[in-house]
Amino acid sequence: MLLTAISLAVAAIPEALPAVITIALSLGARRMVRQKALVRKLPAVETLGSVNFICTDKTGTLTLNKMAVQEMYSGNTRFTPADTGAHREEEQVRLLLKVMALCNDVSGSHDGKSIGDPTEIALWRAAAEQGWSKNDLERIHPRVAEIPFDSKRKRMTTVHREGDEYIAFTKGAFDGLLDLAAGLSPQEKARWTKLGDHMAENGLRVLGFAIRRFPTLPAEITPETMESGFTVVGIAGLMDPPREEARQAVHECKTAGIRPVMITGDHLLTAKTSPENWGSSNPPPTWWSPAAELAALTAGEFEQKVEHIRVYARVSPNKTQHCKSLAGQRVFCGHDRRRGERRPVLKRADIGVAMGITGTDVRKKRQI
Numbered sequence: 001m002l003l004t005a006i007s008l009a010v011a012a013i014p015e016a017l018p019a020v021i022t023i024a025l026s027l028g029a030r031r032m033v034r035q036k037a038l039v040r041k042l043p044a045v046e047t048l049g050s051v052n053f054i055c056t057d058k059t060g061t062l063t064l065n066k067m068a069v070q071e072m073y074s075g076n077t078r079f080t081p082a083d084t085g086a087h088r089e090e091e092q093v094r095l096l097l098k099v100m101a102l103c104n105d106v107s108g109s110h111d112g113k114s115i116g117d118p119t120e121i122a123l124w125r126a127a128a129e130q131g132w133s134k135n136d137l138e139r140i141h142p143r144v145a146e147i148p149f150d151s152k153r154k155r156m157t158t159v160h161r162e163g164d165e166y167i168a169f170t171k172g173a174f175d176g177l178l179d180l181a182a183g184l185s186p187q188e189k190a191r192w193t194k195l196g197d198h199m200a201e202n203g204l205r206v207l208g209f210a211i212r213r214f215p216t217l218p219a220e221i222t223p224e225t226m227e228s229g230f231t232v233v234g235i236a237g238l239m240d241p242p243r244e245e246a247r248q249a250v251h252e253c254k255t256a257g258i259r260p261v262m263i264t265g266d267h268l269l270t271a272k273t274s275p276e277n278w279g280s281s282n283p284p285p286t287w288w289s290p291a292a293e294l295a296a297l298t299a300g301e302f303e304q305k306v307e308h309i310r311v312y313a314r315v316s317p318n319k320t321q322h323c324k325s326l327a328g329q330r331v332f333c334g335h336d337r338r339r340g341e342r343r344p345v346l347k348r349a350d351i352g353v354a355m356g357i358t359g360t361d362v363r364k365k366r367q368i
Contacts, residue, residue: 054253058264058271063240067122070204072096073195074234081126096234099209101127101134102141103158103169122238123171123207141167145221151265157226159217166214168226174208174235175267181210182229196235200269204237261310268313290314 014020025042032039039045059065069081075092106116106124114121124134141160149156155172170177174196178189199206210230218225253260264271268290290313294302 051258053259053261055261055263058262058266059240061243062246062262063242065118065240067118067205067238067240069122069126069236070239071199071202071237072126072234073199073236078195081129092233095211096209096236097127097130097132098137099169099171099211099233100124100236101132101137102143102160103156103171103209104134106134118240119205119207119238123236126236144217147221147223147226153223153227154265155227157223159214159221159226162213166217168212168214170210170212170227170230171207173267174206177208177210177230177232180228180230181232184232192232192235196267197269199235199237200267201273202237203270203273204239205266205270206235206237208235209233259310261312263312263315265315266313268311271311271313 022042025045028045029039029042032045056062071078071080073079074096075090077090077093079093100123104116104120104124106114106120108114114124116124128134138160141162143158143160144166145159147157147159149172153172154176155170157168157170159166159168175193178184178192181189184192196206196208210232212226212228212230250260262271289305289309289311294305294309294312297305
């Protein structure tokens with residue numbers, strides 16, 4: 001009976017089954033290549049077909065990642081790049097443009113093109129168009145130190161010599177800068193917040209700019225020693241045009257029964273105007289959630305909310321790890337696997353889809 005059972009088990013599985021499966025998956029991969037999707041591992045074709053949640057970034061995925069400054073505010077003046085000239089001699093405007101020009105790592109190439117992050121290029125270009133050349137300014141205010149941007153602080157600082165003193169220029173998430181500013185009354189802080197929220201509600205990505213002067217450099221150049229006691233000099237709103245195909249892609253996902261979820265580091269008000277919401281009439285307030293609020297919830301409370309959330313705002317670039325901590329390793333991974341669901345979120349997901357031309361090395365290595 002044992003030999004018969006083993007014989008039946010072997011006979012039930014066709015000898016050519018592995019070859020048939022490989023050929024079928026290869027044909028699927030070939031069809032995807034025609035749609036400009038390169039598959040690294042053949043089993044990903046089957047896995048991708050069973051996805052019912054898609055978690056996507058915003059910048060560069062739903063948008064073109066071609067930033068342009070649309071609006072600025074400094075002192076008591078709101079202006080656009082087109083009418084900056086009328087306010088060029090105002091001290092606060094001059095300081096704002098100087099920070100925009102110097103607080104970045106943009107450089108020029110031999111063919112005259114600018115090299116750097118798209119956000120920084122937009123700020124650098126807006127300042128240059130008003131006559132504030134980074135190269136000219138660095139000859140007067142040479143850079144002596146830098147505190148690079150990171151996702152926890154959400155800001156960057158460069159330190160420059162100004163005569164016998166030093167001045168730190170900082171740019172970053174506007175709400176974070178306000179919390180560290182010096183000498184702001186509650187009324188002034190409320191005014192700045194209202195201005196930033198107004199820009200964000202119009203779909204602009206809002207960055208704040210601040211300065212701090214030092215008679216001598218601190219012994220250690222760290223965020224703790226340099227990034228506090230700011231004087232806020234202005235804010236800028238940048239527009240990142242949406243991809244024309246994003247609206248149709250979101251519509252097709254919903255038609256196919258796939259629920260798209262956007263995870264972005266942008267402000268919640270900016271995220272609300274994203275292409276992810278296209279095709280949705282009056283989505284409920286539960287669709288949007290800042291990551292900081294979710295972090296305070298218990299696992300049970302989060303489990304009740306997660307099915308309704310479609311946009312996560314102010315999330316760090318390491319979205320997988322962030323979501324693990326928010327949901328106790330259940331929101332995008334274990335929680336949905338128990339339900340037989342699959343959500344692409346890089347390492348912890350069943351499958352990851354990434355762009356090969358742009359994007360981080362981690363995403364490129366884990367693409368399908």
